[in-house]
Amino acid sequence: MIELANRDQTDTIVRFDGVGLRYGRAPETLQDLSFELKAGSFHFLTGPSGAGKSSLLKLIYLAHRPSRGRIELFGQDIGRAKRKDLPFLRRRIGVVFQEMHLLEHLTAFDNVALPMRLAGQKPATYRTDIAELLQWVGLGTKMHAMPETLSGGERQRLAIARAVVARPEIILADEPTGNLDHEMGQRILKLFNELNRLGTTVLIASHDLDLVASSGRPAFNIESGRLTSPYMDATEDDPADDLGLVASGEPEFIYRRPLTLSEEDRLEDEGP
Amino acid sequence: MSMAFNPARWKPAALLPHEEAHDGALVFVVAVLCFLACATAIFAISADRAAQGWANQLQGSATVIIRTKGSESPDMAASRAAEALAGTPGVAQALVLERAKAEALLEPWLGKDGIIKDLPVPRLVTVELDPSAPASAKALDNALRAAGVDGTVDDHSLWMQDIIHAGQIARIAAVSLFALMALAAASVIAFATRAGLSARHDVVEIMHLTGATDGFIANLFQARFAAMAALAGLLGGGAAALLAAGIRLVGGGYGLIPVLPIGWLDLLVAVPSPLIAGLVAAIAARVTALGLIRAMP
Structure with missing residues (x-):
């Protein structure tokens, strides 16, 4: 079993054991996947298009059930989990979908508020935080905008804001920088780094090997549905330090105390 | 905005x-x-x-068809029947239907000019029953028998x-x-x-x-x-x-x-x-x- 863990990480957030995934009667898309993601780890998932990166993420965020094998999330065997428990597991996972999956009939603000609403929280407890988060991702002037009026980069940042707003325990991002230029990609990476510093486990599927290399984070590769050995292992040095991030005590919420990132790191508004 | x-x-x-x-x-x-x-x-x-x-209308009334016996006139028989029926418990009122009204009932079948004078049009007694405790057909029949009148009681049960x-x-x-x-x-x-x-x-x-x-x-x-x-x-x-x-x-x-x-x-x-x-x-x-x-x- 490949253990994908940074140092000082003990709790297993995700465990795959001999997992296979088959769509219908087609050959298996994923085969014999066995690995673990420790709490607080940060990994990239690389591989060519069609290798199975998105399918692997879908298994973790419970969009699909495996055809065989065993998956544990937060120490719970999802094969034995009751259906009524699955939504509560999903709320512990933040997902940046490859297609973003924004709700086109809702404003940017309402899109980001979705996880909080589904968790049954009262608007008064989170609307200020959402406004702050949207400011932080550079959508401060677009809070009331409909997604169709946003640019590709803005939509991407909106999707990321929705994924992180509820401070999930693990963030899964499928090509989150796919619609962003290099600079914006780096800034988004800083956001994930900061969330990881606060204890959030991060798994990013990306084919952008430059981004992966510049992150200094460990990556593992998937090809033809099979997991290969990590091509880059965990580094001793915290790569976040290389990005100029300085921990200053754990904030209560990333969106309430986002300024562990400097003001210059704020994402600037883009034109539509 | x-x-x-x-x-x-x-x-x-x-x-x-x-x-x-x-x-x-x-x-x-x-x-x-x-x-x-x-x-x-x-x-x-x-x-x-x-x-x-x-x-309710049908349940609250009954019709008695009177047949004459011997030399008794139809009107006389009908009057005796009405008298006997009126005194029966459960009967509010018993009235002899006049010949003209009885003939009117036959008009749809025989026409206005079809009824000859000597046609023995049956005499009818309409009985209005007490709605709180209506008399049964059998009670009315018994009353007729007791009065010595030959008649048939129609309590509308067929229509009912x-x-x-x-x-x-x-x-x-x-x-x-x-x-x-x-x-x-x-x-x-x-x-x-x-x-x-x-x-x-x-x-x-x-x-x-x-x-x-x-x-x-x-x-x-x-x-x-x-x-x-x-x-x-x-x-x-x-x-x-x-x-x-x-x-x-x-x-x-x-x-x-x-x-x-x-x-x-x-x-x-x-x-x-x-x-x-x-x-x-x-x-x-x-x-x-x-x-x-x-x-x-």
């Missing part, structure tokens, strides 16, 4: 998008079904009332059975039609829910993957379709009530159609229409939505 956005005044938007054209068509179809259901119910109540009225039977058929037909309308409405709503879920599969999927429970998503569809059906029920029920009121006004106390005497209180049948339509829609939408959502992992 976005510059003026104030998060403190933000109110969560509806999670399900509105589809005006689709929703409008559904409201129209369900409204028509509700109209038909309410109209059926109102007319069924009227038919039932008419049947009940006829039954037909009337009661007709009333039952009307009731069953009305209930069946009403159930059919409710089922049709439920089917339409189930179909619309399925179409709505299919059209908005992306929204449902995002909510599902973001941690919405099956019940939460089903509640959204349930509330949406219940509200639409309640509106349709209001429109359809209101239209049926207006139609019935129109018939009542145009036709006077007995309604436009004499066999369907509509009362003002009958219009109250339409009052629960929005509630029932909403309830049927809520159940249909919930069952359909849950079935479809549970097909997701």
